[in-house]
Amino acid sequence: MPRSTRRRPALAHPETREIDLLDVLHALADPTRMTIVRVLRTEPERACGTFPVDVAPSTLSHHFKVLRESGVIRQREEANRRFSALRATDLEQRFPGLLDTVLAAYARTAAEA
Amino acid sequence: MPRSTRRRPALAHPETREIDLLDVLHALADPTRMTIVRVLRTEPERACGTFPVDVAPSTLSHHFKVLRESGVIRQREEANRRFSALRATDLEQRFPGLLDTVLAAYARTAAEA
DNA sequence: TACGATGTTCGACGAACGACGAAATTGTCG
């Protein structure tokens, strides 16, 4: 069987203009996913398994899928790793100021605890 | 039985400092509730039954409860009516810029359809 | 006092969600 056959389907990402605000808000309204986004905010890219969240790998995979399909992150495959990056520019174009404002708001509440 | 006895428990509202960002995001991540907030943005106060949303009264009541308990709106009782108002000032104090940014973002996407 | 208007509470229901473990996929390295 030829190597060129893709077993895994290509990663589905919405176009920038297709990003839905309600989907984004829903994606961000979860502590695990918010943590992921906050980490991604400080680095250009990061492998999935290296996030400081305490959930099973399969659960993490689910959260990445939610973030990806809502348009918050972009994922690319490299070897058997998958790297995630914030779609900061796309989000800024689509919803100016949103990401900064939300992350600033969360930083404020996270500082309380 | 004296009239002063409260039959209905007082409406529960979180203090401004207790408002949780993730709860707010979750509250806003629903089309019906987003519509309510958008309407409330243009008026200081409004009776519950007068919103242009197409759901059953009990469902509407549920959405108001979610908005109230997350700190997005404030409700007060007057006779047998219940008036809702955006907690714009409280939200601005707690999460500066959040409400404006989110509503501006939604307005942008709503204009597409 | 009885009625109607307003709005809530109380189940009930199906759908979606977050979590997990087991199994499968893909690539690297010995």
Add this chain to the structure above:
DNA sequence: CGACAATTTCGTCGTTCGTCGAACATCGTA
């Protein structure tokens, strides 16, 4: 090739969500 590492997919479990209808509470008014 075979063991290992990274990650996803699948199936499942229990919870939460959005919705509804029926019943209840409250208030103004005929």
